[in-house]
Amino acid sequence: MYGTKRSGKLKVISSSDEAASLEPRAAPSADKPSLAIEITGATLQYPIGAFVRGSLKSSLFGLLGHREKAPQVQFVDAITNLDLSIQAGERVGVIGSNGSGKSTLLRAMAGVYPLRSGSISVTGQIGTLLDISLGFEPESTGRENIYYRGMVMGYSRKQIREFESEIVDFASLGEFIDLPMRTYSAGMYVRLGFAVSTQFQPDVLLIDEVFGAGDASFAERARARMNRIVETAGIVVLVSHDLGLISSFCTRVIWMDRGRLVQDGSPEAVIPRFLEYMTSAAASA
Numbered sequence: 001m002y003g004t005k006r007s008g009k010l011k012v013i014s015s016s017d018e019a020a021s022l023e024p025r026a027a028p029s030a031d032k033p034s035l036a037i038e039i040t041g042a043t044l045q046y047p048i049g050a051f052v053r054g055s056l057k058s059s060l061f062g063l064l065g066h067r068e069k070a071p072q073v074q075f076v077d078a079i080t081n082l083d084l085s086i087q088a089g090e091r092v093g094v095i096g097s098n099g100s101g102k103s104t105l106l107r108a109m110a111g112v113y114p115l116r117s118g119s120i121s122v123t124g125q126i127g128t129l130l131d132i133s134l135g136f137e138p139e140s141t142g143r144e145n146i147y148y149r150g151m152v153m154g155y156s157r158k159q160i161r162e163f164e165s166e167i168v169d170f171a172s173l174g175e176f177i178d179l180p181m182r183t184y185s186a187g188m189y190v191r192l193g194f195a196v197s198t199q200f201q202p203d204v205l206l207i208d209e210v211f212g213a214g215d216a217s218f219a220e221r222a223r224a225r226m227n228r229i230v231e232t233a234g235i236v237v238l239v240s241h242d243l244g245l246i247s248s249f250c251t252r253v254i255w256m257d258r259g260r261l262v263q264d265g266s267p268e269a270v271i272p273r274f275l276e277y278m279t280s281a282a283a284s285a
């Protein structure tokens with residue numbers, strides 16, 4: 001950890017815990033009443049190196065006769081003392097200005113970044129579409145990556161083979177599906193990532209701002225598929241700057257600012273207040 005004792009716990013019950021027993025399913029959310037995300041007093045800080053030994057900056061300081069100081073680690077507060085409880089059937093939109101902690105919140109829920117303190121507990125199998133390249137092996141082809149992802153989600157090769165052509169069709173990457181993913185554009189990553197994450201029908205789906213990267217034809221198909229997911233995934237958490245998408249898709253909206261929760265309520269209650277705030281912030285800038 002960052003040189004200090006970590007007091008938080010991060011319990012993520014995910015695919016690997018349930019491996020082998022998984023069947024592809026289309027269970028409506030009501031069948032999964034035990035699904036939940038419980039966040040208590042969560043604080044997450046990113047370490048940033050202030051003065052790295054061997055850096056250009058330290059070499060220049062050496063040339064100028066300054067003594068090199070011991071490296072210090074500073075922290076950026078990304079989420080501060082957050083409490084949040086999400087239940088089965090909820091579709092939660094997360095909004096807020098750049099740097100407010102939205103992506104960090106999803107990373108913490110997915111267990112890809114540890115907390116400094118507090119706890120996050122996610123009950124259910126998680127599917128993510130976060131940083132677009134996360135979870136893909138760039139030297140392997142798109143098709144091979146479908147298998148890797150499926151296996152991480154706990155599916156057998158045979159089960160993945162049944163999904164394969166549907167995923168390939170949805171992603172519509174042409175011959176690129178059999179080329180290494182390092183040759184893909186950002187939008188192509190998103191196409192495949194979205195096709196895979198949504199095909200495997202997780203209990204808890206975490207999506208970070210992906211619609212912007214796909215082109216118009218993909219965005220339309222992605223929205224249609226999102227509507228289907230509403231029926232099948234137990235919990236969806238969607239980060240987006242597209243307030244139209246959030247208000248049409250979400251049952252609940254969380255507004256974050258500087259790592260803290262500003263408002264939590266219905267789209268009708270939260271979005272107008274957020275817009276008011278953004279308008280007044282722009283006017284005073």
Ligand SMILES: Nc1ncnc2c1ncn2[C@@H]1O[C@H](COP(=O)(O)OP(=O)(O)OP(=O)(O)O)[C@@H](O)[C@H]1O
Pocket residue numbers: 046047048076077078096097098099100101102103104105
């Ligand atoms: N890898 C990182 N290392 C250090 N600081 C980071 C890192 N990622 C994010 N941060 C910082 O954490 C804070 C929250 O960032 P985050 O990416 O969660 O914001 P966001 O709400 O998703 O913003 P955006 O709307 O621009 O995507 C910001 O202050 C940001 O500078």
Ligand SMILES: [Mg+2]
Pocket residue numbers: 102103104
């Ligand atoms: Mg973000």
